[in-house]
Amino acid sequence: MNELNIENLHIAVGGQEIVRGLTLRVPRGEVHALMRPNGSGKSTLAKVLAGHPDYQVIAGKVLMDGENLLELEPDERARRGLFMAFQYPSEIPGVTIANFLRAALQSRVPEGEELEATDYYAKLYEKMELLGMDRSFTSRAVNEGFSGGEKKRAEILQLAMLEPKYAVLDETDSGLDIDALKTVAHGVNSLRGPDLGILLITHYQRLLNYIVPDHVHVMVGGRIVRSGRKELALELEERGYDWAREGAVEPVYTR
Amino acid sequence: MKTDTSAVDIDRNKGDFFYPEAHVRDAGVGLSEQTVHYIADVKEDPDWVREYRLRGLKTFLEKPLPTHWASKDLEAIDFGKIRYYLSPGTEPKRSWEEVPDDIKRTFERLGIPEQERKFLAGVEAQFDSEAVYSNIKKAVGEQGVIFVGSREGLKNYPEIFRKWFGKVIPIADNKFSALNSAVFSGGSFIYVPPGVKVKHPLQAYFRINAENFGQFERTLIIADEGSEVTYMEGCTAPKFNTPTLHSAVVELVALKGAKIQYITVQNWASNVFNLVTKRGLAQENAEVKWIDCNIGSRLTMKYPSVIMKGRKARGEVLSIALANDGQHQDTGAKMIHAADETTSNIISKSISIGKGRATYRGLVHVPKHLKHCKNNTECDALLINSTSRTDTYPAITVRGTGNAVQHEASVSQVSAEQIFYMQQRGLSEAQAMSLSVNGFVNDLVRQFPMEYSVELKRLIELEMEGSVG
Numbered sequence: 001m002n003e004l005n006i007e008n009l010h011i012a013v014g015g016q017e018i019v020r021g022l023t024l025r026v027p028r029g030e031v032h033a034l035m036r037p038n039g040s041g042k043s044t045l046a047k048v049l050a051g052h053p054d055y056q057v058i059a060g061k062v063l064m065d066g067e068n069l070l071e072l073e074p075d076e077r078a079r080r081g082l083f084m085a086f087q088y089p090s091e092i093p094g095v096t097i098a099n100f101l102r103a104a105l106q107s108r109v110p111e112g113e114e115l116e117a118t119d120y121y122a123k124l125y126e127k128m129e130l131l132g133m134d135r136s137f138t139s140r141a142v143n144e145g146f147s148g149g150e151k152k153r154a155e156i157l158q159l160a161m162l163e164p165k166y167a168v169l170d171e172t173d174s175g176l177d178i179d180a181l182k183t184v185a186h187g188v189n190s191l192r193g194p195d196l197g198i199l200l201i202t203h204y205q206r207l208l209n210y211i212v213p214d215h216v217h218v219m220v221g222g223r224i225v226r227s228g229r230k231e232l233a234l235e236l237e238e239r240g241y242d243w244a245r246e247g248a249v250e251p252v253y254t255r
Numbered sequence: 256m257k258t259d260t261s262a263v264d265i266d267r268n269k270g271d272f273f274y275p276e277a278h279v280r281d282a283g284v285g286l287s288e289q290t291v292h293y294i295a296d297v298k299e300d301p302d303w304v305r306e307y308r309l310r311g312l313k314t315f316l317e318k319p320l321p322t323h324w325a326s327k328d329l330e331a332i333d334f335g336k337i338r339y340y341l342s343p344g345t346e347p348k349r350s351w352e353e354v355p356d357d358i359k360r361t362f363e364r365l366g367i368p369e370q371e372r373k374f375l376a377g378v379e380a381q382f383d384s385e386a387v388y389s390n391i392k393k394a395v396g397e398q399g400v401i402f403v404g405s406r407e408g409l410k411n412y413p414e415i416f417r418k419w420f421g422k423v424i425p426i427a428d429n430k431f432s433a434l435n436s437a438v439f440s441g442g443s444f445i446y447v448p449p450g451v452k453v454k455h456p457l458q459a460y461f462r463i464n465a466e467n468f469g470q471f472e473r474t475l476i477i478a479d480e481g482s483e484v485t486y487m488e489g490c491t492a493p494k495f496n497t498p499t500l501h502s503a504v505v506e507l508v509a510l511k512g513a514k515i516q517y518i519t520v521q522n523w524a525s526n527v528f529n530l531v532t533k534r535g536l537a538q539e540n541a542e543v544k545w546i547d548c549n550i551g552s553r554l555t556m557k558y559p560s561v562i563m564k565g566r567k568a569r570g571e572v573l574s575i576a577l578a579n580d581g582q583h584q585d586t587g588a589k590m591i592h593a594a595d596e597t598t599s600n601i602i603s604k605s606i607s608i609g610k611g612r613a614t615y616r617g618l619v620h621v622p623k624h625l626k627h628c629k630n631n632t633e634c635d636a637l638l639i640n641s642t643s644r645t646d647t648y649p650a651i652t653v654r655g656t657g658n659a660v661q662h663e664a665s666v667s668q669v670s671a672e673q674i675f676y677m678q679q680r681g682l683s684e685a686q687a688m689s690l691s692v693n694g695f696v697n698d699l700v701r702q703f704p705m706e707y708s709v710e711l712k713r714l715i716e717l718e719m720e721g722s723v724g
Contacts, residue, residue, distance in 0.1 A: 050675075050679050051678075051679075052675055053671075053675070073678070074675060074678040074679055075678040075679075075681055075682055075683050075684070075687075077679075078678065078679050078680055078681040079681045083679075084679050086676065086679075089676060090670070090672050090673040090675075090676040090677075091673070092673060092676075092677065092690070092691060092694055093667075093694055093695065094693070094694030094695055094696070094697035094698060095690055095691070095693070095694035095697070099690075100677075100680070100690070101680075103682060103686065103690055104677075104680040104681045104682060105681075107680075107681040107682050107683070107686065108681055141694065158680065162680065162681070
């Protein structure tokens with residue numbers, strides 16, 4: 001099955017259960033938005049999918065194209081096609097974006113083979129053009145001294161270069177002004193296609209005006225309480241999370 | 256990653272092999288006046304050198320180990336068990352074909368003849384106490400450039416040699432400069448005539464093959480007015496269970512308007528005590544630049560210095576130290592301003608891994624009567640593990656008005672979030688570490704000659720590969 005399949009996932013952080021029975025399927029080629037109230041669960045889900053060591057999976061499964069993701073190291077997950085756009089990407093002082101991406105792509109070629117430098121730069125410049133980025137951008141150190149908008153654009157550039165099967169965009173809209181938001185959305189939209197499944201995690205409807213999802217899921221209290229088409233986002237915006245919780249099929253927990 | 260690791264194993268131990276000893280000249284074990292006389296006899300030293308050696312020995316014996324400020328680990332050196340002179344008893348050869356087979360194979364394994372063909376203007380290869388090979392490209396030699404071993408320099412160019420030998424670093428500078436003065440052997444003697452700019456680097460490679468051995472090379476480089484030269488040194492030794500001692504003295508003299516760049520990539524085995532004194536003298540408008548990279552050894556104590564003696568002289572030290580488990584890199588720089596309008600720059604970066612310890616010691620001295628002197632010091636430390644250690648001891652005395660000094664220091668750590676971020680892009684933990692470290696030293700490494708920056712990055716990667724897991 002070509003999908004990212006999250007089944008009955010329970011996650012604890014520091015002994016507290018934050019995600020409690022999340023079930024979600026993101027087929028390749030679709031864009032799914034996961035909406036949740038501000039401050040609920042933070043980046044927990046995204047970090048667990050990516051394999052952050054601080055989070056503990058208590059129960060449940062995550063399969064990527066049928067393969068058990070939770071058994072793999074973070075770098076192995078990445079190489080097999082999972083990408084996460086970070087809400088707060090780390091700085092890597094002294095390492096340029098060009099060198100960083102080159103190292104990341106080099107990690108994906110078979111052992112003993114060397115990434116062809118001219119091909120690499122051709123691809124890099126092509127993607128940057130697609131995303132409307134200035135070439136000088138790649139000679140800056142990764143995220144060092146970047147504005148919020150620049151950080152998010154750097155994440156999208158990495159997404160474009162690494163060509164994953166599934167991308168988890170974690171609060172990609174946070175801290176962006178409207179122009180930066182449009183640029184980032186344009187980038188994501190230009191990468192949409194049959195080979196990429198996208199999971200957008202956000203608590204703002206705003207982003208979904210620019211990246212229109214195929215499906216919307218509402219998460220409250222650590223599980224999904226409603227799923228629907230893109231209109232659900234607008235309804236949620238209008239009626240609020242309390243409405244979403246009341247309509248839940250099963251009782252939901254709040255803290 | 257699997258093949259990477261095995262390739263790494265071979266490389267990491269690149270210098271860890273030795274051939275059976277075939278020495279004809281052997282000063283025996285331990286240090287006494289007899290040892291010094293033996294060395295002076297074998298080398299057919301003139302009387303003034305023999306006397307110089309004996310003064311060195313006396314001073315060495317009188318001076319205490321500097322353990323009141325330096326590492327107590329120095330006490331692990333048993334000076335009575337070291338062998339101070341070993342050589343095949345032949346003159347250095349001018350072609351590799353004439354070099355004895357085992358020695359030739361050693362340097363071939365280390366890639367020296369290949370580098371020589373590729374990018375060097377001249378090579379000297381020292382095996383234990385003496386140079387076994389020494390050659391300079393014909394065109395460079397025809398410009399009047401002299402590049403020979405210290406013994407040959409003393410024998411064939413006595414006027415220039417004697418004029419500068421021991422003038423930049425006196426015998427009594429410290430205990431180890433005194434020891435070197437007593438038993439020195441090998442090292443390079445270089446003279447560059449006025450106005451000659453040597454385009455390609457001259458390189459010396461120091462190899463220790465014997466166990467319980469001490470290597471005491473002595474290098475003297477004189478760049479005459481308006482000349483320019485770059486000298487590079489590399490070194491390796493097999494890893495023995497007993498301590499090996501390496502204690503060199505390097506003196507540089509840059510006359511008016513001359514430029515000397517001295518590059519070291521120190522990759523000794525982890526049983527080597529590396530206690531080296533390096534100092535340059537810069538006359539008017541001259542420049543002395545030390546690029547000093549310390550990757551290997553058990554304990555390194557080395558603080559390259561520049562005395563800016565003429566107006567507008569410049570001194571620079573760019574230094575990278577990497578201290579892994581069981582290593583202490585005690586390095587730094589000294590800048591002595593002794594004329595107006597002199598400028599100095601120190602950039603030091605250290606990386607401590609595992610239980611490794613990196614220490615920076617800096618001295619900047621600008622006396623009161625001088626005007627318009629400038630110093631810039633930056634020292635940055637990167638700690639990889641919670642057990643890693645770094646210390647900084649800057650001593651800056653800038654007196655008088657109109658002199659400017661700037662000092663910045665930082666300590667940073669590779670964070671778990673940073674590593675996770677890089678792993679999410681597909682890099683293994685070790686690759687992520689090594690990329691962070693390369694990023695940390697990147698702005699410094701960019702200033703190195705290409706061949707050496709590639710070598711240095713590779714060495715850092717090897718160290719990082721072993722540190723994770």
